[in-house]
Amino acid sequence: MTENRRPPAPHPAERARTIAARGGRAALLPSDGTEHRVVPVLHHVHARGDATIVLPDEHPLTGAARGTEITAMLEIADHAAVQLREPVRGLLWITGWLRTLDPREARTACLDVADERPDPRLLDVGHGASVLRLSPASLVVADAEGTTSLRPELFAQADPDPFHRQEDHWLRHLELSHRDVVGLLAGHLPEQLRGGHVRPLGLDRFGLRLRVETTEEDHDVRIAFSRPVSTAGELAVELRRLMGCPFLAQRG
Incomplete structure (x- = not known):
């Protein structure tokens, strides 16, 4: 199992x-x-x-x-x-x-x-x-x-996430200017969630979080990076990887 x-x-x-x-x-x-x-x-x-x-x-x-x-x-x-x-x-x-x-x-x-x-x-x-x-x-x-x-x-x-100051700007940019990227990420969602409205919810050194709004309820999904990142360059590498090789786990 x-x-x-x-x-x-x-x-x-x-x-x-x-x-x-x-x-x-x-x-x-x-x-x-x-x-x-x-x-x-x-x-x-x-x-x-x-x-x-x-x-x-x-x-x-x-x-x-x-x-x-x-x-x-x-x-x-x-x-x-x-x-x-x-x-x-x-x-x-x-x-x-x-x-x-x-x-x-x-x-x-x-x-x-x-x-x-x-x-x-x-x-x-x-x-x-x-x-x-x-x-x-x-x-x-x-x-x-x-x-x-x-x-x-x-x-x-503890320390705050290294991207906490830039996160809001990056997520708004993703939402407004890169819906194609959101669409690619949505292709990695579980089948039962793919008809929902997918929104960028969060970003931290371990991965991205998406909010899927369905008619019944909301679901938060974490898409993990292959390794923790700490710089914008490392983040860009992981985002490119996610658009071609997803590693996904769902939180209900």
Whole structure:
């Protein structure tokens, strides 16, 4: 009997770091039982798993976390680069302790964020906006590969996918300008999925992911590279290989 092996995929900690590095849409959920979702002015997850969050001075959470720590969860949604009927392709939840920083700490935090991700909204800090710090106790990543709980130290040891900054641009270009390539890749799908609408969903160092939208449901399919890649040149070689010699595994 043939063994049904899963295709190679990034480690859960790497997938979590990638979602964090992309900086997708975020919501802060305080653990006060209200289930009230707070959309930050700005959020940034650092390599060690703690998050810098900017909220208006007058927001209730800013006052509640001043001089003390409260428990909260930051949810970050990883949205697909192309328009899909189910656009969220992954979620990262960081649960921990939230504290409002004093002015000196806030200035240091803003400089740390600006070093990695310059953003004009940081200029509002001290002028109607405050900085809060979420210190992680645990993290959970959920996507088509599965749902995994992570310790902060495991998250800190991982690196984001090497293509996380270029991925969205490449996938949109594939969708808009190279439907012929998508069509060739679709020829490697299982027979029962070939009548669906095939869309480029993801790209990482281990392979490509396609979303197949059928009338009944959506299916995510991973097409694995022959080996992990780390440069644009290696990626181009693997893409050419996939268009002629597919190595495919389906995730339902």
